[in-house]
Amino acid sequence: MRLDQYWWFRAWAPVVVFALLSYASWSYCYELCYNEIYLNFSQKSVAVGLMCGEVVLTALLIVLWVQIVAVGPGKQPKILPFRLFPDIGPNDAEDDDNDDDEDDSNMTGKKTDIGTIQQTTIRPPTLYQCDPQGYPLWCSTCQSIKANRTHHSAALGYCIPRFDHYCFWIGTVVGRKNYRLFVQFALYFWVFCIYVIASTASYLPGIIRSRDRIPRVNPNILITMALCCMATLMVGPLSSAHIYYMTVNKTSLEVIATNRRSKAKKNWICYLNPANGLRYVFEFRALDAQDYWNKHNAFSNLKEFMGPNVYTWFLPMGTSIRKHHPHTLEYDDVLLSYKEEPSDSLLQLLQDRISNADFSLTFRAFGDKTAESVS
Ligand SMILES: [Zn+2]
Numbered sequence: 001m002r003l004d005q006y007w008w009f010r011a012w013a014p015v016v017v018f019a020l021l022s023y024a025s026w027s028y029c030y031e032l033c034y035n036e037i038y039l040n041f042s043q044k045s046v047a048v049g050l051m052c053g054e055v056v057l058t059a060l061l062i063v064l065w066v067q068i069v070a071v072g073p074g075k076q077p078k079i080l081p082f083r084l085f086p087d088i089g090p091n092d093a094e095d096d097d098n099d100d101d102e103d104d105s106n107m108t109g110k111k112t113d114i115g116t117i118q119q120t121t122i123r124p125p126t127l128y129q130c131d132p133q134g135y136p137l138w139c140s141t142c143q144s145i146k147a148n149r150t151h152h153s154a155a156l157g158y159c160i161p162r163f164d165h166y167c168f169w170i171g172t173v174v175g176r177k178n179y180r181l182f183v184q185f186a187l188y189f190w191v192f193c194i195y196v197i198a199s200t201a202s203y204l205p206g207i208i209r210s211r212d213r214i215p216r217v218n219p220n221i222l223i224t225m226a227l228c229c230m231a232t233l234m235v236g237p238l239s240s241a242h243i244y245y246m247t248v249n250k251t252s253l254e255v256i257a258t259n260r261r262s263k264a265k266k267n268w269i270c271y272l273n274p275a276n277g278l279r280y281v282f283e284f285r286a287l288d289a290q291d292y293w294n295k296h297n298a299f300s301n302l303k304e305f306m307g308p309n310v311y312t313w314f315l316p317m318g319t320s321i322r323k324h325h326p327h328t329l330e331y332d333d334v335l336l337s338y339k340e341e342p343s344d345s346l347l348q349l350l351q352d353r354i355s356n357a358d359f360s361l362t363f364r365a366f367g368d369k370t371a372e373s374v375s
Contacts, residue, residue, distance in 0.1 A: 010155065010168075010171055011171060013168050013169050013171065014169065014170055014171035017169050017170070020227060021058065021061065021062075023224070024196065024224045024227055024228065025054065025055070025058045027220040027221065027223070027224040028051075028054050028196055028200070028224055029051045029054055029055070031218045031220045031221050031224075032050075032199075032200060032203065032221050032224075033047045033048075033050050033051045033054070034047065034051075035218065036203060036207055036218075036221070037050065037203060040207070040210060041203075041206065041210075050199055053195060054192075054195065054196070057188065057191065057192045057195060058192070060188050060316055061185065061188055061189060061192060063316060063317075064181055064184055064185040064188065064316050065170055065185060067178070067181050067316075067317070067318075068170060068172060068174070068178045068181045068182055068185060069170070069171070069172050071177055071178045071181060071318075071319050072156075072172070072173075072175075072177060072178060073153070073156070073160045073161075073163065073164075073172070073173040073174055073175025073176065073177055073178050073179075074160060074161045074162075074175050074176045074177030074178070074321060074338065075158050075159070075160070075161075076142075076144065076146070076147055076150045076158070076159040076160065076161045076335075076338060077144075077334045077335065077338075078142065078143070078144040078334075079122070079144050079145040079146075079147060079331065079334055079335070080119065080120060080121055080122045080144075080145070080329055081120070081121050081122075081136075081138075081145060082121065082122060082123070082124035082125075082128070082136050082145065082365070082367060083121040083122060083123055083124065083365070083366050083367030084124065084134075084135070084363075084365045084366060084367060085366050086366050119329050121367070122329055122330055122331055122367070123330060123331070123367040123368070124136070124270075124272070124279075124331070124365055124367050124368065125331045125332070126271065126272045126274075127148070127269060127270070127271050127272070127342050127347075127350075128145075128147075128148060128269070128270050129146075129148050129149075129267065129268065129269060129270075130268045130269065130270040130281060131268060132266075132268055132281070132283070132360060133281075133361075134268075134270045134279065134281040134361060134363060136270070139152050139159050141157070141158075142158055142159045144159060146159060147161065147331075147335055147338065147339070147340070148292075148339075148340040148342075149161065149162045149163070149251065149293070149340050150162070150163065151163030151253060153166070153173045153175075155173060156172075156173055160173055160175040160176070161175060161176040161177070161335075161338040162175055162176035162179070162251060162338075162340070163175050163251065163253055164179060164182075164251045164252045164253060165251075165252040165253060165256075167182065170182075170185070176321065176338060177319050177321045178319065179305055180305065180306050180307055180312075180313070180319065180320065181316070181319070182242075183239070183242050183243070183246070183305075183306070184314070184316050186235055186238055186239040186242065187239050188316070189231065189235050190232065190235045190236055190239050192228075193228040193229075193231045193232040193235065194232065196224065196225065196228045197225060197228050197229060197232065200221060200224070200225045200228075201225070204217065204221075204225075207221075246301060246302050246304075246305040246306065247298040247301050247302060248294050248298075248301060249293045249294040249295060249301040249304060249305075249343075250290050250293075250294070254289065254290050255290065257286045257289070257290075258286045258287045258290060265285075265286045266283055266284065266285065266286070267283075267284045267285075267286060267288075267289040268281055268282065268283055268284070268360070269281070269282045269284065269292070269350070271347075271350045272365070272368055273351075273354055277364065277368055277369070278362050278363070278364055279362065279363050279364065279365050279368065280350070280353075280354055280359040280361075280362050281359060281360045281361045281362070281363075282350060282353055282358075282359050282360065283360050291343070291345070291346070292342055292343065292346050293340055293341070293342065293343060293346075294343055294345070295343050295344075296343065296345060306320075307320030308320065320337070321337050321338070322336060322337050
């Protein structure tokens with residue numbers, strides 16, 4: 001059992017961050033704004049203005065933090081196995097003679113006690129991430145197929161669409177649903193630190209000059225400034241990295257997969273060639289796999305992470321993910337806004353590799369055949 005599977009182990013870092021944020025807020029408002037700017041320098045309106053700005057930023061951070069945890073990273077709805085082969089139900093195994101008389105639906109489901117047909121497999125999507133044999137990735141904990149870019153979170157115990165990373169400092173997973181809130185939190189945190197550092201720095205020489213005794217500056221003011229400098233050094237690069245990842249449509253997980261030991265790791269994609277109805281399995285290096293979803297247009301990529309409406313990008317509220325009410329069990333309808341669209345360049349690359357016979361295997365999926373016969 002890993003330690004990070006215990007809530008009490010995961011809770012200490014967020015508690016420390018919250019305590020430091022509260023301390024910085026008190027120290028800034030009381031020690032700097034009230035004791036120094038308001039009383040010592042008698043700049044009453046400046047002190048009140050700076051205090052209000054600080055309180056608004058702190059409140060914004062707490063509101064965002066609560067939402068990141070409350071909205072959550074999103075939970076991938078359960079996806080039934082793909083119909084790669086004809087299903088063999090208990091009835092089919094016993095009486096082979098009747099096979100021709102039975103209708104198609106029997107091959108895609110099993111009979112339940114009350115005689116209705118319960119669907120057990122679905123038509124495979126055009127493109128899915130798979131293993132070397134062309135089988136889709138399966139989560140044995142959730143008993144579901146893992147959709148493209150889904151990753152199982154051990155901490156939360158379910159599959160997360162577009163899993164980004166587990167944020168140790170805020171204590172939850174960042175995924176498709178709360179990603180925008182997380183980026184906003186990082187950016188506003190950065191603004192908060194710059195605000196505290198800049199305003200403290202501008203008053204610091206005056207405070208030092210105004211006193212003869214030691215200490216010339218209240219230590220809380222210096223500690224707060226040092227904390228904010230440290231936080232800036234952490235949050236600044238983090239925000240910049242996430243903005244860059246969004247513009248090239250990558251998740252932290254996909255980037256990490258190419259940085260560390262897993263550099264040699266392989267990925268596979270199963271793709272239905274619309275020209276001949278055959279499926280092809282392609283092998284990729286982890287580095288190439290980063291580019292599956294990159295639309296090669298920074299604005300389109302950003303919209304996939306931050307939401308379709310630009311004016312909501314800075315609105316510190318809500319999520320762009322619609323509520324899921326699937327009417328059928330089919331892949332697209334179950335996933336809705338969690339569905340990941342491959343880039344045109346990836347589809348072109350796959351077509352080129354088919355022409356060059358650069359694939360590991362090819363097969364015909366039963367689900368694709370039944371789909372053809374229907375249309
Ligand atoms: Zn899972």
